[in-house]
Every structure is written in C-alpha cells, then in structure tokens.
Amino acid sequence: MPEEKKDIGITVKKQDDLPEWYEQVCLKAELAEFSPVKGCMVIRPNGYAIWEAVQAYFNANIIKPMGVKNAYFPLFIPESFFHKEAEHAEGFSPEVAWLDKEITGEGERLAVRPTSETIMYDSYSRWIRSHKDLPLRINQWCNVVRWETQATKLFLRSREFLWQEGHCVYATEEECEHETIEYLKRYATLCKELLALPVLIGRKTEKEKFAGAKTTYTIEAFMPDGKALQCGTSHNLGQGFAKAFGISFTGKDEKMHTPWQNSWGLSTRLIGAVIMTHSDDKGAVLPPAIAHAHVAIVPIIFEDSKEEVMEVCKTVKDRLKGLSVILDDRDDYTAGWKFNEWEMKGVPIRIEIGPKDVAKKQVVIVRRDSGKKSVASIDEAYKEVSVMLESMQHDLYRKAEEFLESSIVEAKSWKEFTDAIQKRKLVKGIFCGEIECEDTIKDKTGGASSRCIPLDDEPVEGNCLHCGNPAQHKIFYSKSY
RNA sequence: GGGGUUGUGGUCUAGCUUGGUAUGAUUCACGGAUGGGGUCCGUGAGGUCGGGGGUUCAAAUCCUCCCAACCCCA
Numbered sequence: 001m002p003e004e005k006k007d008i009g010i011t012v013k014k015q016d017d018l019p020e021w022y023e024q025v026c027l028k029a030e031l032a033e034f035s036p037v038k039g040c041m042v043i044r045p046n047g048y049a050i051w052e053a054v055q056a057y058f059n060a061n062i063i064k065p066m067g068v069k070n071a072y073f074p075l076f077i078p079e080s081f082f083h084k085e086a087e088h089a090e091g092f093s094p095e096v097a098w099l100d101k102e103i104t105g106e107g108e109r110l111a112v113r114p115t116s117e118t119i120m121y122d123s124y125s126r127w128i129r130s131h132k133d134l135p136l137r138i139n140q141w142c143n144v145v146r147w148e149t150q151a152t153k154l155f156l157r158s159r160e161f162l163w164q165e166g167h168c169v170y171a172t173e174e175e176c177e178h179e180t181i182e183y184l185k186r187y188a189t190l191c192k193e194l195l196a197l198p199v200l201i202g203r204k205t206e207k208e209k210f211a212g213a214k215t216t217y218t219i220e221a222f223m224p225d226g227k228a229l230q231c232g233t234s235h236n237l238g239q240g241f242a243k244a245f246g247i248s249f250t251g252k253d254e255k256m257h258t259p260w261q262n263s264w265g266l267s268t269r270l271i272g273a274v275i276m277t278h279s280d281d282k283g284a285v286l287p288p289a290i291a292h293a294h295v296a297i298v299p300i301i302f303e304d305s306k307e308e309v310m311e312v313c314k315t316v317k318d319r320l321k322g323l324s325v326i327l328d329d330r331d332d333y334t335a336g337w338k339f340n341e342w343e344m345k346g347v348p349i350r351i352e353i354g355p356k357d358v359a360k361k362q363v364v365i366v367r368r369d370s371g372k373k374s375v376a377s378i379d380e381a382y383k384e385v386s387v388m389l390e391s392m393q394h395d396l397y398r399k400a401e402e403f404l405e406s407s408i409v410e411a412k413s414w415k416e417f418t419d420a421i422q423k424r425k426l427v428k429g430i431f432c433g434e435i436e437c438e439d440t441i442k443d444k445t446g447g448a449s450s451r452c453i454p455l456d457d458e459p460v461e462g463n464c465l466h467c468g469n470p471a472q473h474k475i476f477y478s479k480s481y
Numbered sequence: 482g483g484g485g486u487u488g489u490g491g492u493c494u495a496g497c498u499u500g501g502u503a504u505g506a507u508u509c510a511c512g513g514a515u516g517g518g519g520u521c522c523g524u525g526a527g528g529u530c531g532g533g534g535g536u537u538c539a540a541a542u543c544c545u546c547c548c549a550a551c552c553c554c555a
Binding site for chain 2 (some may be wrong): 008009298300301302303333334335336337338339340341343352354355356357364
C-alpha cells in the first residue's frame, strides 16, 4: 500500500492505542459520528442495523417467550415522582437534565428520563388491583439522558443513548427473584448467540448496585485493553418502589398485599462492546448475526470479459437468496479499493468473481475475520457461504472466550491482587464487600472497581484481601469503562 | 478558577514573521483510459480565512474583544 494512501484506513494498531483505534473504526466503518451537540452521537445506518438486529432477537427470544408486552411511556417525568423513592432520587440526581418551571409552565420541574421506574410505576399503581393483574410484564424501547461530564466515547459513553427497559411486577418474592435472574441469563445468551460476546454473570456489590434496588445482577464483558464493560443489568427492586408509588393488590386471601418488582435493561453500549472485541487493524469485524450485510460480491472487471463476469455475479447473488448481499458493481473503483472498503465496514464475507473464475465456474470466497480465501463452485457457493457464516460466528465467540478466560486471575493476597490489577487482569479474590473498603480499593489501585460476585456465590472462609475483616464473597475486580 | 496551544473549501493543509483578495492534496461531479489488494489522466464544482470591532488606500496576515476545540495546572 502506498504510504500516502494509508490514512484512508485505520492509522493506529489496535494493540498500540485502543481508544484511538476504536474511534477510527466507528467513524470509518460509518457506524457512528460525533454530533454537533456535546456528549451526543449520531448512529449511522451501519451501526443502527446492529441495534435492529438486537431488537429483533430480543423481541423474539426474550419479550415473546417471557410474556412481556412492549409499550411506551413519556420522556418527561415530574420532579415529585423522582423523590418518592429516596435512594433512587439520590443516585440519579447528579446526572438528570431538568426542564425548568419557566419552560414547562407547570408548578414543578420536569426531568428528562434517565430511566423510567418512576413514571411507569405511577401508571402501575392504577393498573394493578388484583392478583389476577399479576404478573405484569412491560418493556419499552426508548432513549434516555444522563448528563455526564466525562468525555464522549462513541456507543460506550454519551449523554443520550438508546436502550430497552423491562419493568415487571409479581405477587411473590420467589417469582420476582427467579425471573430477575432469568432475564439476566437471557441477556448472556443474547450476547453469546448474537454478538459472539462472552460475559461474566454475577451480582453487584452494595456499592455498585442500582439506586433503589434490593439486588442488582449484571453481565460484564472484558475488553482487549483489560477494562471491563457492563453490558446489561437486571435489578430485583424488592418492594421499595411498590410502597413508594402505592402499588398494591388484593390477593386470593382477600387481603391487601404489596407486590415485588424487577427492572432490567441493555443499551446501545453493546454495539461498542462488539466493535471493540472483534474488530482489527483493517476495520470493523462484525459477527454475521448482526452484520448490516452478509456478503459483498466484488467483480474483477476487464474490458474484454466485463459482461460475462457481471452475468455470473448476478447469478451468484440470486443463489444467495435469504442472505443480505451487496453486488458492488461500481465502475469507478478498482477491485482492490472495494476489498479494503468492505473490510473496513465489516462485511463478514467477500466473494471475488473474475474471468479466471468464470472460466472454471467457481468463485473465490474470503472470510473477514481470518482473511482466509477458499474456492467453491458456483453451485456450492450458497452452502459454502452459509457454513462459513456459521463458523465465523462461532470462531469469533471462541476467540473472545479464550481471551476472557486467560484474563482471569485468582489473587490470594493483597499484593497478588494489586499486581494483577496493574497488569489489567480480571481479578478474583475474597473481600468483605463493604462500601468503604471498596472505595479505598478504588483509590489505592487507580480506579479498579468490583465487577460482580459470581452467581454461584458460596460462603467463603478467610479474610478480606484488603482490610483483613472476615471475607463475605468472592468478587471480581478490574478497571472498567 | 489559572496558564498554554490551535481555529483557512466537506477533510487535511500552505500562506501570517515582513499587509496587496488564498496554496496544495484529498473529497465530490463529469469524461476517458485502467482493472485479481486503496490505478491514472483531463475538465469542473466547492472558501463569510471561527465571529465582532479597530489600524490601513488595502487585513487570512497587525491590534483588541468574544466564541469554540484541545492540552497542562489547581
């Protein structure tokens, strides 16, 4: 590649400068761009296609089988609603964007939703009267605003982002707890099957749990630079919100009861996790299950054989019915240019068809992740591509899983712990789990925070690696986004 | 809050010291050739030089205020 052409592509290597590399991939693969409004981002069609794939999977594999209904609640929330649940109000107040009374013309300020518990549960208090109304399971796809001061990172941190939030109400504590974990497990399955993203599944510590929740469960992915990324959460809200919002029902016993609630969400942050995990120095690598296109057919054109080659390209495109196929018939770009472009944009498979292939009734098939070229007859192209898409999806997951597993270190002492944190590992150790202790650990380690307590949490023996008090849990720690 | 750096077609950039109406590349449009890993030639389009004010016959250039972005220090 000539030197002066290099800046069309990614100019830094993933392993040299991950943040810069990541930004370039997002921009140059046309997934997203920065907005003129500080802290916000534009999601471009190639990026939005990933979100649509998440939505389609989610609606089919979580919403429907779990009996959840989609709905929509307002963007604006009365200030008084916010203050009904004290912990919730305190946790979110630093990053809520408000519409002042002068603007609203009402008696109170309105919050731009950072999350919708309060506005939804106000409705729930009117909807729920009887045990026959339960369980109530509602989800909404929407945008939320959290007025952060930290620098914007495309998909990973922006003041406005897209997500889904599910909010369910149950008659019993057991049912509530069971489904809270069920949603989390389905999140993990989504990450695996759709995004080829392995995640840790666990429970948040007191310090890290959601404001107003009894228990917060989480899935955590681990990025190539040794920082964890929270990819989804599921909160058992207990009865706190129900009491604050006056949600109650009459049971079969003809007495009044307070129900149990959970809420669970995942966001466009997932897109960032996928890009960062799988992509490489040539640009985006997208798992086939979420790619905006599966195949790009690039004809190799020579003046004397142009028509025959284009004819075969069209035939092959027809035979790939059911897949999303781009036939790149642009006349003003060379084949090499197109190769680079589709690699940059993360199309999983490229098919090259030139005069030599036409003569042999074959096509050249190239996998985006490995760059491996193979040859298939025109008749077998569909089968070959299908198999390749499936194995690519699988291989991407396995590669990421190997990285995750090789990043986990078990620490037996404070020194082992800090050494491993320094090496940007995902460190497992035993701790007291107290908020003050965790605050101090964060200060001493330059920002390491607890990721989660494994779901199969069993009583532990020994003392907290940091403070020496009796340990309560095994906890994963790492730096994080 | 304090200090510094930088703002020039969509993008990157020359020019600023020493004032004379903006250089080149890329992108975009059209034409021709080329075509198995970012091809070349030609023609054309595209600029309130971050904004206001001042000095001057004349300001991208000098002075001043403002704005924005980035960096450093509290």
